[in-house]
Amino acid sequence: MTDKATVLVTGGAGYIGSHAVLALRDAGRRVVVIDNLVTGFRQAVPEGLPFVEGDVADMALVSATLAEHRIGAILHFAGSVVVPESVTDPLKYYRNNTAASRALIEAAVTAGVPHFIFSSTAATYGIPEVTPVNEDAPQRPINPYGMSKLMTEAMLADVAAAHPINYCALRYFNVAGADPQGRSGQSTAGATHLIKVAAEAACGRRDHVAIFGTDYDTPDGTGVRDYIHVTDLAEAHLMALAALEAEPTVSHRLNCGYGRGFSVREVLDAVDRLTNSPITRRHQPRRAGDPDQLVADNSAIRATLGWQPRLDNLDTIVAHALAWERKRGAAAV
Numbered sequence: 001m002t003d004k005a006t007v008l009v010t011g012g013a014g015y016i017g018s019h020a021v022l023a024l025r026d027a028g029r030r031v032v033v034i035d036n037l038v039t040g041f042r043q044a045v046p047e048g049l050p051f052v053e054g055d056v057a058d059m060a061l062v063s064a065t066l067a068e069h070r071i072g073a074i075l076h077f078a079g080s081v082v083v084p085e086s087v088t089d090p091l092k093y094y095r096n097n098t099a100a101s102r103a104l105i106e107a108a109v110t111a112g113v114p115h116f117i118f119s120s121t122a123a124t125y126g127i128p129e130v131t132p133v134n135e136d137a138p139q140r141p142i143n144p145y146g147m148s149k150l151m152t153e154a155m156l157a158d159v160a161a162a163h164p165i166n167y168c169a170l171r172y173f174n175v176a177g178a179d180p181q182g183r184s185g186q187s188t189a190g191a192t193h194l195i196k197v198a199a200e201a202a203c204g205r206r207d208h209v210a211i212f213g214t215d216y217d218t219p220d221g222t223g224v225r226d227y228i229h230v231t232d233l234a235e236a237h238l239m240a241l242a243a244l245e246a247e248p249t250v251s252h253r254l255n256c257g258y259g260r261g262f263s264v265r266e267v268l269d270a271v272d273r274l275t276n277s278p279i280t281r282r283h284q285p286r287r288a289g290d291p292d293q294l295v296a297d298n299s300a301i302r303a304t305l306g307w308q309p310r311l312d313n314l315d316t317i318v319a320h321a322l323a324w325e326r327k328r329g330a331a332a333v
C-alpha cells in the first residue's frame with residue numbers, strides 16, 4: 001500500500017465501479033466502497049475491502065464514512081443508468097443521480113475532501129451536430145438521464161469555484177466488456193445495453209436481439225456508437241485521480257471513448273464471429289431518443305491525462321463480455 005489518500009468509491013459493487021475498484025487495488029490504493037446494492041452485487045466487491053451498505057444520499061452515513069476512513073478522494077459511480085426508464089420515471093433520475101450527488105458533494109465539501117471524480121455521460125451532448133464530438137460541443141441532453149448527469153456537472157463546476165475541491169467529469173461513451181482476468185463483469189438484471197444483450201443471446205439467455213432502427217443516416221442504416229472497454233475506462237479514472245492530486249486547483253471535463261464507431265450490425269457480426277453461430281436478429285422500429293451516431297473526440301483525455309487505450313478492439317471487448325457471460329452461467333449468478 002502507498003501513503004496516498006484513501007479513495008471512496010460509490011457504486012463500487014456495480015458494473016463500472018467494481019472495475020475501478022480493481023484498478024485502484026491493482027495500483028496499490030486503499031479503497032472503501034459504498035453501495036446500496038439496489039443494482040450492485042456484494043460479491044462484486046473484493047474480500048477484505050471495507051464495505052458500507054447504504055445510500056450516497058444518506059449524509060450522516062457518508063459523513064461518518066469520510067471521517068472514519070480519512071477519505072482523500074471520491075470516485076462517484078452510484079446512480080441509475082437506463083435511458084428509456086429515465087423518460088418514463090424522470091424523478092427517479094433526478095433523485096438517484098442529481099439529488100443524491102448534491103448530498104454527496106455537500107458531505108465532501110463539509111469534510112474537506114479535496115478531489116472528486118464523477119461518472120458523466122455522452123448523453124449530456126444529446127444529438128451532436130458534429131462527429132466526433134468534443135468537450136466544447138453544446139450539451140443539450142434529449143432525455144432525463146442525460147439531464148440528471150449534466151446538472152451534476154454544473155453543480156461540480158460551481159462548487160469547485162467556491163470551495164477547495166477539484167473535480168474531473170468523465171463523459172463515458174458506450175462502456176462494454178469485462179475484466180480481462182474474469183474478476184468482474186456486467187451482471188445487471190434486465191440489461192438493455194447492446195453488447196450485454198448480445199452476449200446473453202449468444203449464451204442462450206435470450207432468443208433474439210432486436211435491431212432498433214435500420215434507417216439511420218449511417219453506412220449500414222443501424223446506430224453507430226463508440227464502444228470503450230470497461231478496463232480502459234477504469235484506467236482513465238486512475239489517471240484522472242493522479243491529475244487531480246498533482247494540480248489541486250485544476251478541474252477537467254473529458255470524453256472517454258476510442259474515437260471510432262461501430263454499427264449495431266458490426267457488433268452483432270463480431271459476436272457471431274467469436275461464437276461461430278449466428279444469433280437471431282429481429283428488425284424493430286427506432287428506439288425513442290437514439291441519435292444516429294455518437295463517437296468521441298478523445299484528443300483531450302489523451303493530451304490531458306496521457307491516457308492511452310490498451311484494449312481498443314471490438315473483438316476483444318466482445319470476447320471479454322462473452323467470457324463473463326459464460327462464467328455467470330456456470331456460476332448461476
Ligand code: UD1
Pocket residue numbers: 081082083121122123124143146172173174192193194195197209210211212213222223224225264287289290291294
Ligand atoms: C445510452 C446513453 C449513454 C449512456 C448509456 C447508459 C444515449 C444516446 N446514450 O447509450 O450515454 O452512458 O445509455 O446506460 O442516451 N441497440 C439495439 N438493440 C438492443 C440494444 C441497443 O439495436 O437490444 C442499439 C441502440 O439503438 C443503439 C446501440 O445499439 O444504436 C447502443 O445502444 P445501448 O447499448 O442501449 O446504449 P446507448 O443507448 O447508446
